[in-house]
Amino acid sequence: MPQDPNSGRRQFLNYILGGGSLTFLASIFYPVLKFLTPPAANDAAVTAVDAGKSDDFPNDSGKIIKFGSKPALVIRDKAGEFKAFIAVCSHLDCTVQYLAKDRVIWCACHNGKYDLNGINISGPPPRPLLPLKVNIQQGTIFISKEA
């Protein structure tokens, strides 16, 4: 069979057309995808917050405070010691609370439990809570990220 004298040219044009279409699509989808990706928040800025007066915390209680964009749980145990954690459950992101009745940190979403050191002890949570450092200066509690 004689070769089509134009076949080389035809193939070349097909490549141009195919490549051009792909580039066209990419030039649409790339910006859209980038647009949908939220810009990184400057979350790292928060390293320490003032959690209020230590006298405001009765023994054996817990309170949620704002730690940047995350909730933090500040606990004062029976002996009067302070502990603090990022209050985000390691399971699926719910906000945990202190359960004085059982002396555990409890997540209502799927009944996950942590001990007062933030270690996961029952239920679905796969990891401990993220601990925070507690400093008390002249009766004011400061909590900060552990170095």
Added chain:
Amino acid sequence: MPLKKYYDQAYGWVNERIDVDGIIGFMRHKEVPISTHSIWYYFGGISLFLFLVQVTSGILLLMYYRPGPESSYESLQFLVSKVHFGWLVRDLHSWSANLMVLCVFIHMFSVFFMKSYRKPREMTWMSGMVLLGLCLGFGFSGYLLPWNELSFFATKVGTDMAGSLPAVGDFIVRVIRGGPDVTGATLSRFFGIHVAVLPGIFTLVLAFHLFLLQRQGMSQPLSWDKLPAGEKKTMPFFPNFVLRELMFWMFALAVINALAVFFPWELGVKADPFASAPAGIKPEWYFMFMFQTLKFLPPTIGSIEGELVGLAVFSLGGLLWLTLPLWDRWTGTDAAKARYISWIGVAIVGFIIVMTMIGYALS
């Protein structure tokens, strides 16, 4: 009568241009099988009707709803307490949404057990599955919009599940939430998805689904294979079937009205991102069986996170279910093999019902 004359004139004018007679004639000739299972044929149509109720009530809600962490909850409070019939429109929207999911499930399982998904209707089944997925997307995105405690934490849990995917998990969560956490950005996204993205896609797929139905006609019951031609009873699609369908639509409207009046939806407590999750967090009932199954999984299975295993199993199941008409062919005409498939279906329905009941019993 002059009115009749005007009508005839107008009809004639349109008919001359687009042949309305032809369309009606076509519908009269379309036949719908009559059998003991006929009742199931109506559920697809009822789902369609409930979708129309959703669109109508949804558009009405848009007139008052203001998306935003400081306004969503407040605008709904205003809607249900001050706006004339505001409560009714909101309750209709919620109830018909729930009933729509229920009808879609019934429709799907009836198609499954009647084996109507078989050749040549594979594409109808698959487009139906896409519609089901979109329905669930509507439910999930709409659940957050009132911005109350329950929906806030349910959304946190639901979106965080994607985070257990290896490598891409965190990225996906960030794109869905519009940031690392569920915030006003998530609300904006969900709102856009709920009122613009999903309705657009849904309408296109629905049109395709209905087009296939019109092209192929309704599938005949299995028992007809052995019947002599004379004993196959049918009714014309128009007017007989259409009028019966309309009767069901009226009935469905009465049901959602009654539900809306007697069982209004609580608005709940406004979401506070800096409060602990309250007890009793639960998703919408149609996600309950998955939610409950995931609860039963241990934190890790082998060295893999329990969630991930659960998600993988559900995804695989979903994929098999979606492609059912393609692999179901190995049963051929063998009735015994075909019965296997039905038993799998029974097992799935049983699993869903049992898990849902356990979920409610424990919550």
